[in-house]
Amino acid sequence: MQIYKILKKSNLDSLVSILSKKQKFMAPVSKGLNKFAFESVTSSKDIALKYIPTILAPKKYFMPQYETLIEYDTKEGQNMKAVVEYENMVLFAVHTCDLAGIQCLNIVFSDRPKDLNYLVRKNKITIIGLECNEVCDEYSTCAFMDNDLPNGGYDLFFTDLGEYFIVHVNTQMGDAIINDTKLFEDATVSHINELEKLREKKRKLFINQFGIDRQKIPELFDKSKESQIWDDIGNRCLSCGNCTNVCPTCYCFDVMDVQNLDLKTGKRIRVWDSCQNETFAKVSGGESFREARSDRKRHRFYRKFKYPVNRYSRFFCTGCGRCTRTCMAKISLLETLELLIKENKVK
Amino acid sequence: MKRPKIAFFDFACCEGCQLQVANIGEALLDILDIADVVEFREVMSEKWDQSFDIAVVEGSITDHHAIERIKMIRSRSKLLIAYGSCATIGGINGMKNNFELDEIRKEVYGKDYKYFDTIKTMPVHHVVKVDYFVNGCPIYPPEFITVLKAALSGIPYDVPDKSVCIECKFNENICMYEKGLTCMGPITRAGCNSWCINNGNICYGCRGMVSNPNEKSAKDILEKYKIDLNLILNRINMYNKCRELEDNEQKRY
Amino acid sequence: MKKQILNNSEYIIKKAKVVRTKKLTDLEKFFEISMPNNESLDHDPGQFVEVSLFGVGEAPISIASSPTMRNSFDLCVRRVGKVTSEMHKLEQGDEIGIRGPFGKGFPIRILEGNDLFFIAGGLGIVPLRSLINYVIDNRRDFGNVNILLGCKTPDSMLFGDEVEIWQKRLDVNFNCTVDKADPDWAGNVGLITSLIPGVNLDPDRTFAIVVGPPIMYKFVIKELIAKKIPERQIYLSLERHMKCGLGRCGHCQIEDIYCCQDGPVFCYDQIKKIRGAI
Known part of the structure; x- marks a missing residue:
């Protein structure tokens, strides 16, 4: 049975205030210039309820940019303890594209051998989703990737219906918020009808720009390994690594040691890394296995549309559009896909 | 020691x-x-x-x-x-x-x-x-x-061979290009934690260029933003003029 | 920020001891390592370990000894990066961290009963030594054994003593070549590929196992195919930077393959179409 509740907009601030007292409360805030970021808030007035995808995806809370794996002490041999650092938090107003991104990361890090740092931290985070009532901008392809509507991955899911939010209660963790805060009311049939109406309206707004079925994509990539398109975007690429950093599903990392000043103790950390970096696939002998920018660009696209489909039966592009928005060289995911489709005459 | x-x-x-x-x-x-x-x-x-x-x-x-x-x-x-x-x-x-x-x-x-x-x-x-x-x-x-x-501790240190943008994005700054400013970040070596950009300034490229900068594309981008080519070259040369010695004379020790 | 100890983290190292070291060449040093309580590493030939030195980092290193040696294992390390340079400073009794073994090694079960043709170039002898010694320790379980070894110069040859033993064995055919000879060298001079046509083998029942620098594979495989060895009977080990060993960090990825988990040993038939593999 689906459980729906109602939260009056006037009660949102109380919700934020109650929850932010118990743990960190992260929500999208405006940084100006139509840019947003998830940050810690204590009041609803700081929250940007209407926002386009944040600069960094919420993956930064699940696998932080810098993350301690081990604390070591070499005063007497190679002594260590493995640790996870975490914060209990509520992640509020996560769009459906980012929920899909978190689901991708969940799959990767729960694959064997399991990554406990990720898995422990993930369960300290309560996720409250927020529906997009409109398309954010021309860069998103969420409808094509089937991420314009909620597909799970949240504890509560909010849909803004004007004076109130209709809230889907998906987990016990979500239900606990309903019970503890006592701010929610039961939804009636008319509320649910309103939600249906919005979803109906969304079907006309959120359209597949490509005119082909998403399931044709892996096959398209099968045929496109040698396409000229990779050279074209490779020539334009600065290898700045913006696209991988902002991507909600890029999870490559580097592992390194950070010494304390006593030179005996320190920690082993992992840091976000990027397959677009010059040295990413270099071995210590000096050989670099993806030296050409075009090879690195191809690799990134295949890691979104082909390889994870082989491995996990899932696309690792959520359609959020961040990579296109952030690219100084204006390399567009949408255009690249369009060109590949055109080149291969896929229908 | x-x-x-x-x-x-x-x-x-x-x-x-x-x-x-x-x-x-x-x-x-x-x-x-x-x-x-x-x-x-x-x-x-x-x-x-x-x-x-x-x-x-x-x-x-x-x-x-x-x-x-x-x-x-x-x-x-x-x-x-x-x-x-x-x-x-x-x-x-x-x-x-x-x-x-x-x-x-x-x-x-x-x-x-x-x-x-x-x-x-x-x-x-x-x-x-x-x-x-x-x-x-x-x-x-x-x-x-x-x-x-x-x-x-006698361990080598490698100056990062990746762009300042990497760390700038870690810090979730708004890109200077979004603000209509030119920034040397994309072709400059990281390692400074995007210090200048965190504090509202652009990157001047003081850390030197990455080992294989895509200079052509960088220039194309700046031109697209209607920036005079001389200004771009000045920007690059402000800190990186000595690069030419290495290209021409192979004088690296 | 809260902190929790993880007793089962995949990043936990085991504290191992350096039992013995030996300088092999100017660049390569040999280490015999024992795990805590002399427990067996229980590896397959062709697998690797992550060697850890806190404060410096970790590096993937091929295991050089046969699993038939149970109380310790061998590593042979070329000084090329941070960790390997630091490893060269280690002496008997020093402690190091070990994770692994990782990856898929040589397919021993498939090789059993068949003729084997080993081809090692340069450092490729290190992982191959593990398999060659395994085969020698279980010699009657395998058919004919041919070994070809190539290196740059006579003094860059690794495991000279052992090579001499292989050479003398009646149940192993051994040949080697150097790219550049010195005055004392009486053997072959030239690339390893030049020796392949002269090897006497039955292609139907021969499995070729090739390990060497990336550049070597293309040429060696061409010669093997010319010898009519089926593609699915050619195995090779790929060098990539396995940073985490867990199939995640992405550094060793080739297309959708993670070398650290799916390899480093691959069947040529499986990877020939994979862009960037060879």
């Missing part, structure tokens, strides 16, 4: 990097716990005439006397750290290499210019072997400490 001796030296520079070290604060006390600083002009008057374990060198090499002096320092030290843009990449001083040397001398010293020796600006590693590089104008103090720790 048993209580290693560290000596600081400067060549053609503004001594701003020394100031950064002097301002490190608490961590500096921790360094002094494990090492002896035997010479450091900006903070102490003592001089040291014997050998030392680590020479920390600021500034670029700009005349024959400097060549002799840096060779002497090198011969007295087990390790040499070049720090700051002037020492590591030639930096601002490299702009001298845009002109004929005599022209420069006349401009600076007037009619008696012939008495003043000068040579093309060189980073330290063009003259002597450098074991560690701390890029930046000025240096980013946390990176300096990281390098010092590496030097004290």
